[in-house]
Amino acid sequence: DGGITQSPKYLFRKEGQNVTLSCEQNLNHDAMYWYRQDPGQGLRLIYYSQIVNDFQKGDIAEGYSVSREKKESFPLTVTSAQKNPTAFYLCASSNLGTAVNEQFFGPGTRLTVL
């Protein structure tokens, strides 16, 4: 089955800890994205990557880091520098080579800071 997987589904973090959210896709998509969703707000872009070993900051990158060592993987690290990390995190991917321009989303990870 082709799709995007995110793990874990729920994640709890103590203040001062770094945590890493996993995102894997088997759609052979070029681009991958990380979004953050807070109550009452739409999704906001954290980081995105159009190609392996390259990524760019989105609108709210402070306190986050990413890597893109493999085409199918785009992990997000929430660092202790992120002041309010409790949120729902969504990963997405798209195939930039087509005219379809559709982003496919994973099921999300709910991060809670204790």
Add this chain to the structure above:
Amino acid sequence: AQTVTQSQPEMSVQEAETVTLSCTYDTSESDYYLFWYKQPPSRQMILVIRQEAYKQQNATENRFSVNFQKAAKSFSLKISDSQLGDAAMYFCAYSIIQGAQKLVFGQGTRLTINP
């Protein structure tokens, strides 16, 4: 910078009736895409419908259709014959055609279907 605005935080409709969700956007681009995504309680984002700005014809997908007014920068979603399964958060989104095609989302509209 591009922005997307959904002015209706919540909407409700009777089952089998029709409802329209509003969306406006701001951009200086002439070519772009507009989307409506649905997020049910499972929180899985699902693409409902897509519109290319260069196409004058409004997109339609079964019970879902859009009213795209390019000059007014308006992109509303009409749901006909509403069903209980349509209950969800609906997000309007925008992306340019070139480059990374990042999505810019509106704040969302929570749609309730009354039986």
